[in-house]
Amino acid sequence: MSALLNTAITGIRLNQTAMSVTGHNIVNANTEGYTRQSVIQSTNPATATAAGYLGTGVNIDQINRHTEKYLVDQVIRDMGVLSEADAYLVNVSQVNNLLAADQTNLANTMNGFFDAVNQAVNDPGSMLGRELLMTQSQQMVAGFKAIESRLLEQNSAVNKQLQGAADNITSLGQQIAALNKSIGDAGSGNGSPNDLLDKLDVLVQELGRYVNVSTVARDNGAQDIFVGQGQALVVGTASQTVRAIPGATDASRFDLVFQSKSESKVVNRLMTGGEVGGLLRFRQDALLPAIGSVGLLATSIAAGVNEQNKLGMNLEGSLGGNIFRDVNDPRIAASRVKSSLNNLPPNDRELNVTIESLADLQVSDYELKFDGPGKKYTLVRLSDNKVVADGLLSDAMPQSVKVDGFSLNFEGGSYQVGDRFLLKPTSSGATDMSVQIKRAEEFAFASPIRVQTGSANQGGARVLSSRVMSVDTPLFSKDGQLTPPLMVRFTSPTTYDVLNYSDPANPVHTDPPMRNLSFVPGSDNSLFPTEPGGLTLTSNGLAAGALQVGSASNGYPGEELRFQTTDPETGFIRYQQLTVVADESAASMARRLSGLNGVQATAYTETVIAGFDASDAGNDLVIQLNGKDVTTAGWLSGDPLNNIAPDPSYSGNMPDYLRDKINGSADLQAQGIYARSDGSKLTVYATSGVDLNFSLSGGGSLTVDQGADPAQTVSAADVDPQFTVGGKLQMQLAANTQVFSNRNDGIVGSTPELKANYLGIDVVMASGSGADGAPRAGDTFMIGYNRNGSADNRNGLSMLALNSKAMLGGENQTYQDVYGQLAEKVGILTSQARVNQNAGESMLRQSMDALQSVAGVNLEEEAARLIQLEQHYNASARLITLARDLFDTLLRI
Structure with missing residues (x-):
């Protein structure tokens, strides 16, 4: 009798528990992160009797969570992939739209400037064309500054997003650590704290939205959390603090750091995946190259136009000067170097960066590191992390290192082991760009030299072109004249001398002499060393x-x-x-x-x-x-x-x-x-x-x-x-x-x-055709200053040619090529990001469906189970009633 009653009671308890668990499933069917639970039961040990072993009912072993770790991990990974793609796409689309929009398209801005140059040089003496060019120069500078400002605003937005992500990572880490403690405390009794484990999974999934996450399970069900490329965020009940702070060498770019009481460790390269990974990858792949390319274009146009204008003669007969601010202005050169805040005192390092060769400039910043011993340095190009220069500074200053089109100039200071410097040769080119001339007369469209043919010439030699390559020679030491004026005198059909023509009645050899130089009839001959x-x-x-x-x-x-x-x-x-x-x-x-x-x-x-x-x-x-x-x-x-x-x-x-x-x-x-x-x-x-x-x-x-x-x-x-x-x-x-x-x-x-x-000029001559085409001995050509040359536009045409001249990228790219390459690259990145986002959505949907098939609550199944449990419960209750009736019958006997 008692055995039957006990067996019935175990059934009642089991079905009560099972119905409670089923009810818990039903009411939490829409709870985020809830995992379906079920009762795991087993038969109680049987009792030996003379007739054999007699069963004693059922036992509740545990309440089980229906989950698979590999599916949970897959959801976390796919959630991070999608979050990374979303963050990247949102930001790169903004850059793509900025570069492609008519209002901010730098290709249109540059074309507008060179169109104005074209109009001005067609009538070099007209003030109307010159004034229009002055206005267009200012508009081009404004265009460069506008697009740079938008890019810098986006850089600030990335910094803010990194700050928010870092705060959320820290907060989630702290919540996970606290939950680990609760799980540990709950696990000291019987059974598994299933609802706490669900909350833990939810927090880990949320963390996966910001950064790659990997977990290591503890025996009590708690988890250790590692982010990025294995950085420990939570270990047991202890969590790390993640912060986004201004960079030590460039405060405009925030670094992610793991911060403790004793130190801060920069972990940019280690924080991959999720929103943080997308932001850092966007900054590296698209934003910084865009800022660098815009700066390179601004620097190159300013330097190229300035250099060409200085080779010409302005409307007032003087040699030209800078149209835009000099790219090697001492203040600009010094501002290209950013010292790390971690450099040890004294703060006496003096160094700057000057532009040397436009063709060799790269779209990249550089890091200068003094890793020792002594004053041993290494210069790293950050776009590809390639060491482009290394050496050992001597005590004698100044010293210079030339690489990638710029010169790093050490002017003085006590450089020490551990010093770090960020070099930005061109990144701030648009910031530094400004129109320097005040009057339209200062545009130097004329060439400062003129070649005249001797009146008594008998041969057929003719001048094809003349150009000025540099005014930083003694030939141009006095404004408004050549020092000295020159004469080219042929000594035979195949040889010529270059003479000092200061005294027309007595030309003499130059110093050093240029005599008996070779002339090839039928070919183009460059008459001067170039x-x-x-x-x-x-x-x-x-x-x-x-x-x-x-x-x-x-x-x-x-x-x-x-x-x-x-x-x-x-x-x-x-x-x-x-x-x-x-x-x-x-x-x-x-x-x-x-x-x-x-x-x-x-x-x-x-x-x-x-x-x-x-x-x-x-x-x-x-x-x-x-x-x-x-x-x-x-x-x-x-x-x-x-x-x-x-x-x-x-x-x-x-x-x-x-x-x-x-x-x-x-x-x-x-x-x-x-x-x-x-x-x-x-x-x-x-x-x-x-x-x-x-x-x-x-x-x-x-x-x-x-x-x-x-x-x-x-x-x-x-x-x-x-x-x-x-x-x-x-x-x-x-x-x-x-x-x-x-x-x-x-x-x-x-x-x-x-x-x-080197005189800084070149004159190209050729002979005519036929027997009388070659020069004759005694033929002369005089080279003097181009006085009253207001109608001359030769230097202006050279300035106009800069728009189509391959001056950048190893002399393989024009200004338009560089901008087109940038716009094309960002467009490709945007397209790829859109594809990655669609793929990420699909992958996350599949992995979540797979997890839901195991851990999700199906209300129909639960309702059917509830009916089944009700029947089991009623049957167990009937056993109790039967036992009571039997007991009452025995009492009446």
Whole structure:
């Protein structure tokens, strides 16, 4: 009897509990994060009887949560993926709309400026076009500043979102830690605190919206929480504080830090996934490149237009200046460096960044780190985390490091291990941009040089173009004039000299001389050295051009020439060597020297002859030059025995007569030899640099004035009546080149003098077609200052060409290319983000459906279960009634 009653009671208890759990499921069916529960039951141990084991009813083992950890984790991951995609898409869409909108499109802004340039240069003397350009310049600056301001506002919005996310992460961590404690306390009794575990899952899922989350379960059901790439947020009942604070080197960019009482650890790179991951990725992938590209464009346009304007002449006849604020203004250069707040005192570091090469600039900021030992530094490009420079600072200041188109200048200070600096070469370009000129007359559309053709020219050489490449040379040291004005004078159809034309009646060679330079008929010829820092060496050794009387050789002893060129950026030294053999002509040396890298050599020979005594008692002076007859026997007095009459072309002036004979010899012309006469002296030239060897016979003498000091007389009666004058060399060398010789008595000399040859201008000429198209010896072209050139627009056209000139990206991109690339990149990122968001929604929906299929409450199933439990309960109650009736029957017996 008692066994039956006890069995019935266990059934009643089980069904009461089961109905309570089912009711709990039903009423919490719409509770967020609720997990369906059920009663786990088992049979009570049976009692042994004589007839066998007799059952004793049912036992409640536990109330079970229907969940699967891998499904919960999948939901958390997918929730983080979607949250990251949402945060990224919302922000990148704003940048995309900003770059593409007509009102803020920088492509339109830049085109507007260059359209105004085009209108102004079409009529360079008109003030209307210049005033319009002034207005458009200001509007372009305003356009750059407007888009930069919007981008900086979005950067501030990202900072605020990071602050909110950090506060929420901290709050959720604290709630999870408190819940862990409650779970631990509840777990000390019997059973699992299912509702607390549901709350824990809800908090973890909420945390997953902000950052990647991974969990480690404890024995009591509590969880340790790790965020990002394994950063411990909650361990047991202890939680970390996460904050978003201004960056140590750039307060405009907030850093995420794990903060404790003793230190703050920056964890930007470690906080991935969720809203935080989306914000940080957006800032790195889209926002900072956009700010950097806008800054690069502003810097490049300001620098390019300024540089071109300085190469021109303004409406008032002066050299142009900066239109926009100088990109290397000392204040701007210093503002490009941000010192970390964590740098140790004293605060005495002085360093700045100046722009050197627009073509090499990168859309990136840089970090300068002093990690030691001593003053060892590393410069890292932040866009790809690549080390672009490293080294060790010496105690001597200033020092500079050139990399990626800018120069990092250390001016002074006590740099210490642990110092950090953020370098922003171009990011703030729009902030720094402003119109500097005050009057429209200051636009320099004219070129400051003018080339005039000599009125007596007979050849067909013509000027194709002339341009100014730099005004920072002595040629432009005085405003309103060239110092000195120049003359290009052709010495033959294939050679020319550049002369100082300060005295038109007496042009002289420049210093350094530019003589006997090569001109190629039928080709475009650049007449001046175009390499800044280029050098000229003119041979000045003891043997160069020396007179060798009684000899057919030039007297050159032979020497070893060594060329040393140093790369100023890398310090790499390139060596080249050439051996000059004894008696080698300057023409041969020039050909071989021109085969070396960075060397362009020419040669010339020159001698002056005077004091002619042409006849000795009817025995005429016979002269041969390089084996060719200049005069012949009997040319002056005749030779009746041989039926030779005097030369009728001789008019009584020996220098003029010899000049005509030399210039009329095709054989000598082929060697580049020609002559000039002033009536008393004969100057003989060899434009090729061949030796000039004169042989005398017959009777008489002459005096050699050049190549000898004092002048020497050579007579036909000498034992060896001949003399030779060797050529001289002129070498145009690459910058930072030194030349050494192993002999003091050679043609070059042991310590040759090198002089800068860069004038900052270039004139391109070509010959005409046909037999008369080549230049003639004596043709001249004068280069002077372009006075009264208000109608000239050559420099303005060069300024206009900047819009289509590939000046950026290694000289492969125009301004429009850079902006187009930025807009295209942001557009692609936006499209990808939209795809990622749609995929994230789909993935989250699937994972939540999978979890709901296990943990969700189905009201129909629960209602059916409730009916079933009611029947079980009634049956158990009937057992109790039966036991009571049996007991009453026994009492009545």
